[in-house]
Amino acid sequence: MSAHEALEALREHLRTVQDLDAAAAVLDWDQATYMPPGGAAARARQMATLGRLAHEMRVSTRAGERIDAAARAVESLPEDHPDRALVRLARREYERARRVPSDLVAEIRRHTAASYVAWTEARPRGDFAAVRPYLERTLELSLRYADCFPDRSHPADPAIDENDPGYDVASLRGLFAALRERLVPIVATLARRPPPDDGFLRRFYPRAAQLDLARHVVGALGYDWNRGRCDLTHHPFMTRFSVGDVRITTRVDENDLRSCFFACVHECGHALYEQGIAPDYDGLPLGLGVSAGVHESQSRFWENQIARDEAFWRWCLPLARDAFPAQLSDVSLEALVRAVNRVEPGLIRVQADEVTYNLHVLIRFDLECAMLEGRLRVADLPDAWDERYERDLGIRPPGPRDGVMQDVHWYGGLIGGYFQGYTLGNLLAAQLREALEREQPGWREAVGAGSFGGLLGWLRERVHVHGSRYEPAELVVRATGAPLSVEPFVRYLERKYGSLYGVALGSA
Amino acid sequence: MSAHEALEALREHLRTVQDLDAAAAVLDWDQATYMPPGGAAARARQMATLGRLAHEMRVSTRAGERIDAAARAVESLPEDHPDRALVRLARREYERARRVPSDLVAEIRRHTAASYVAWTEARPRGDFAAVRPYLERTLELSLRYADCFPDRSHPADPAIDENDPGYDVASLRGLFAALRERLVPIVATLARRPPPDDGFLRRFYPRAAQLDLARHVVGALGYDWNRGRCDLTHHPFMTRFSVGDVRITTRVDENDLRSCFFACVHECGHALYEQGIAPDYDGLPLGLGVSAGVHESQSRFWENQIARDEAFWRWCLPLARDAFPAQLSDVSLEALVRAVNRVEPGLIRVQADEVTYNLHVLIRFDLECAMLEGRLRVADLPDAWDERYERDLGIRPPGPRDGVMQDVHWYGGLIGGYFQGYTLGNLLAAQLREALEREQPGWREAVGAGSFGGLLGWLRERVHVHGSRYEPAELVVRATGAPLSVEPFVRYLERKYGSLYGVALGSA
Numbered sequence A, B: 001m002s003a004h005e006a007l008e009a010l011r012e013h014l015r016t017v018q019d020l021d022a023a024a025a026v027l028d029w030d031q032a033t034y035m036p037p038g039g040a041a042a043r044a045r046q047m048a049t050l051g052r053l054a055h056e057m058r059v060s061t062r063a064g065e066r067i068d069a070a071a072r073a074v075e076s077l078p079e080d081h082p083d084r085a086l087v088r089l090a091r092r093e094y095e096r097a098r099r100v101p102s103d104l105v106a107e108i109r110r111h112t113a114a115s116y117v118a119w120t121e122a123r124p125r126g127d128f129a130a131v132r133p134y135l136e137r138t139l140e141l142s143l144r145y146a147d148c149f150p151d152r153s154h155p156a157d158p159a160i161d162e163n164d165p166g167y168d169v170a171s172l173r174g175l176f177a178a179l180r181e182r183l184v185p186i187v188a189t190l191a192r193r194p195p196p197d198d199g200f201l202r203r204f205y206p207r208a209a210q211l212d213l214a215r216h217v218v219g220a221l222g223y224d225w226n227r228g229r230c231d232l233t234h235h236p237f238m239t240r241f242s243v244g245d246v247r248i249t250t251r252v253d254e255n256d257l258r259s260c261f262f263a264c265v266h267e268c269g270h271a272l273y274e275q276g277i278a279p280d281y282d283g284l285p286l287g288l289g290v291s292a293g294v295h296e297s298q299s300r301f302w303e304n305q306i307a308r309d310e311a312f313w314r315w316c317l318p319l320a321r322d323a324f325p326a327q328l329s330d331v332s333l334e335a336l337v338r339a340v341n342r343v344e345p346g347l348i349r350v351q352a353d354e355v356t357y358n359l360h361v362l363i364r365f366d367l368e369c370a371m372l373e374g375r376l377r378v379a380d381l382p383d384a385w386d387e388r389y390e391r392d393l394g395i396r397p398p399g400p401r402d403g404v405m406q407d408v409h410w411y412g413g414l415i416g417g418y419f420q421g422y423t424l425g426n427l428l429a430a431q432l433r434e435a436l437e438r439e440q441p442g443w444r445e446a447v448g449a450g451s452f453g454g455l456l457g458w459l460r461e462r463v464h465v466h467g468s469r470y471e472p473a474e475l476v477v478r479a480t481g482a483p484l485s486v487e488p489f490v491r492y493l494e495r496k497y498g499s500l501y502g503v504a505l506g507s508a
Helices: A003-033 A037-058 A061-074 A082-099 A102-125 A128-147 A157-163 A169-191 A207-221 A257-275 A292-306 A310-323 A333-340 A357-372 A378-393 A420-439 A443-448 A453-462 A472-480 A487-501 B003-033 B037-058 B061-074 B082-099 B102-125 B128-147 B157-163 B169-191 B207-221 B257-275 B292-306 B310-323 B333-340 B357-372 B378-393 B420-439 B443-448 B453-462 B472-480 B487-501
Strands: A230-232 A238-242 A245-250 B230-232 B238-242 B245-250
Touching: A003 A037, A003 A061, A003 A082, A003 A230, A003 A238, A003 A245, A003 B003, A003 B037, A037 A082, A037 A102, A037 B003, A037 B238, A037 B245, A061 A082, A102 A128, A128 A157, A128 A357, A128 A378, A157 A169, A157 A420, A169 A357, A169 A378, A169 A420, A169 A487, A207 A230, A207 A245, A207 A257, A207 A310, A238 A257, A238 B037, A245 A257, A245 B037, A257 A292, A257 A453, A292 A420, A292 A453, A292 A472, A310 A333, A310 A443, A357 A378, A357 A420, A420 A453, A420 A472, A420 A487, A443 A453, A453 A472, B003 B037, B003 B061, B003 B082, B003 B238, B003 B245, B037 B082, B037 B102, B061 B082, B102 B128, B128 B157, B128 B357, B128 B378, B157 B169, B157 B420, B169 B357, B169 B378, B169 B420, B169 B487, B207 B230, B207 B245, B207 B257, B207 B310, B238 B257, B245 B257, B257 B292, B257 B453, B292 B420, B292 B453, B292 B472, B310 B333, B310 B443, B357 B378, B357 B420, B420 B453, B420 B472, B420 B487, B443 B453, B453 B472
Parallel strands: A230 A245, B230 B245
Antiparallel strands: A238 A245, B238 B245
């Protein structure tokens, strides 16, 4: 078998697996957008079948043989050649999948599906007792999953490495401790100032006009509507079926202009990443965003660094006024920018401003580590949660619904491995902004004129096009010139909010 | 292994295969409704992967072993027990799939996909020369497919048996000859009468109100919106993902009230069948409509026997007038009933009235048989088509676009095995109506009052609930008391159109 044939055989295997994953993604999108209620039971079975077949294919002996043959075929290629990266990704996925017995995979899938249903029923009434046995079992399964990786230092490490390759609890703790130390005083200072008025954002904004405005804006940012679409759902998400079909979803609150608008821009950020990956990589592990953190850096970059910037609203406010003349005619640029950057410690992560947001993440990260280490029992989780909110954010949840039961993650999946990505993304977004500032000093003028091509082109070249070719840590250095650090993010907050709130923050 | 275990092992295998089929159906529905243009290339690959995996599973040695074990487990059960039917269906599907080599399956899939693309490009300009080489290859592949079944009498028989089990060319020729002999004089008589005015149906009918009316009507007929939905597409179809998710699609012509309305009622007829199958059969071959002909009998029953009946419009015309007061206020019940039953020999099958419709089918059936028998070359097909239209319908297509290139079937699939289902369905629909007339003599009064429950309940009990438990021929006898014949359909046409047109038709 020639080197070419060995690689093609591997690609064929990988494409088949990704075809099954893409089919499952279509079923998932349909379930979240259009599926009638009666379809749920069979849909769960269909998704489980696709997941099981993909897993069987991933761990097959034939997959291992193809990876070995392809590895021999690429050994003389340069270290950073895409084909070498492909073999590296394929081997990592294969070895990770082989370590987890199929029975455990099936058990986790069954249990998390049942747990998710229990959570959706119990959350509205804040009934933690109803989900507690599920969560205890989830913790047990999370530890069994971790035990499949005997080399791990911490039980959260395998799941973290799956979503954010190269990171582990030890490295994240250092990063997060440095961040928390800088964040808590900023939040405390801002919380003492009167929050800016945002009442005009809570006027009545009709659904259709909100969607039209959001669609127009994401199109202007660079989202390719020939390769995507936007639909309504409960919990907005982005999904990729191929480089030619990258969809976003949103929701509308007719009494708050922000909900639909920022959800669309956020998901558009994810989608611009996926639409920008080299088409040659499509159907292969190379052709997906490289990690949760890098993905979140893209969504947060557009949502916060761009769409909450004064320059952006110089362009967008006239559009918004055209869409909503009665609601926005009396609103100045300054008032609008202050309103969309209102800082207020709250209970709900997904509604948090960009200053307090990471504190929500850090609480979850610490608590899940404590559970996995056996330092915190599930029964004691609600109290630990409430105490930590009081300490870090100065407010105590009135009950579990908007406290420990607010996020789906622990109830619909394993414990550990996911929350860190949000904060990694926020840090990287700020670091990308500093790099952009150095290399395209005129970027804010372009944004103010509604011209996003230069900015998108820069992200495409630095981040998007590479897909999963480089490890996240290497990608960060290539894109920004330095390893990931908390400093750019802290500098960004101090400058922006120092100016918006007229206070001295940290060293700014 | 106990009998119960053997059956459960077979069910598990069959459910997995049907999960893959259902996933492919979701991808297909998405492609026909919401997929952005950029998604097409990868979608084709994803669908091919699902089809290939389902085929591999269908023909696996393990499948055969499970069928054998289950067959031993059910041999002491009564002949018509659902578990025996399940084993029979599984064995037929297995043996049919095993006869066709995987390479040929893949070749047919590749070729028909390419042929379909060529047809969509060539049809608008009526360029038969562009599709002729594809069609010649399709004919060759159709014969190779037929050769996989050495016991067949006619090369169309295996494909016919797949869609309409129990039928073959010999039996259909007898049925169709009898039908043609009765139809041609009816058409000739009606064609000599001035056609009723239908100009008021071609006024401007806004899209949203058309969809609202159609949705209201199919809901009243009994379509369960909790287990379905209706979306827009180019070529309306019904699709089932499970008994809890049976969707219909439609299209809207704002200058013709009929297009959306009758498409919805037609697809609703298919959907009522699938929604009415015993839920216990869901995920198994038992839980699907039994044949193309029986399926079409359900869609045509609601579309023609019900929704073109005077009693139906006694109930529906006031609803339509509420939706379109300006367009319909001057239209009487009599005028409307005559307009929706206008008979006019035309070129296009899908636009044909119920009198001429079967002549279109019979032309296609005869021509495809002639091609498969080697009596008609592809090169001579357009002339043969045009001559036959002139002979049977009295009109000659001006070119291939609205002649031999109008239907997708030969261009997107094999030649043979599909068209007969339309006429079998029309015949059965009329035979069901006669049985209903005997058993529920008051059915037209109920329909006139907008009460469809008794009618639907009767169809549920006689046809729907059984799914594929009985062979089509047995189902027809159980449902109507007699084997399928052309007489009820001819009687129905003669009575209805004799009265509408004020002429004596046949024996009526």
